[in-house]
Amino acid sequence: MNLLLYATFYGYLITPGLLLQIQCYHCEEFLLNDDCSLPQFIVNCTANIQNGCQKETVVQQDGILYRKSCASLSSCLITSAGYQPFCSPGKVGSVCITCCDKSLCNGPRHPRSTSSFSKSPCVGLLVTCIVFFKNALLLS
Template sequence: MRLFAVSTLLLSFFSSGLALQIQCYQCEEMTHDCSTPEFIVNCTVNMQNMCQKEVLVKENGILYRKSCASSGACLIASSGYQQFCTGKLNSVCITCCNTPLCNGPRQKRRPQPSSAITLNTLQLPVFSLHTLLLLSSSLC
């Protein structure tokens, strides 16, 4: 019975997509940074696991494209455009990241806590899963 309960909890945890879904900003060739709540989207579970940000320097100003992406596609695109990321006219810079809303504005750097244990959002589901498995093994 306990094994059934643990199995049900694990199945609902993974089928809900909580552990594998990321949120990113999404916009197409905007003249502003489009990092506001109306541009937040839920990426496709198990398919799009990264956020992508493109910054294009054109004659009429800087344009932004932001979207969800698969890790393979994003990393290939960013490495392919590396030579064009100069910051000058006709520059194209593509960056990839894998934390929620990481393709938004740059965050101000905060000092790292020296001795505190911190869990980022990607570690938390894994930590929860390990805790659940430990609890279930102690119940058997």
């Protein structure tokens, strides 16, 4: 019986419909007034690999260079930390890299009440997994 429960659980996790896929803005644009957050810049990220969005803002003398893309969240966070000393928003020569884990989160800046990491879609799946294993152990 336990083997059947575990096989069902693992089949549930790898079902194609459960793959975690997000969308991000993807562009490399030098713009004066727009940060390339228009519908034509939206792409589907690679499910379960590119689990975050990245936004790089480079302030230059004559405008701002925006680079946006799908990213591995862990790689983005490492890169962002490395560029932290060079991030001075609004200052010429500034390079800022931000990372987030929600669809289209690398678009126009919106006020946030809480961190995007506190509402990760993975949290719900993790709770489901814990409850499933707890119930499976109780049945054995």
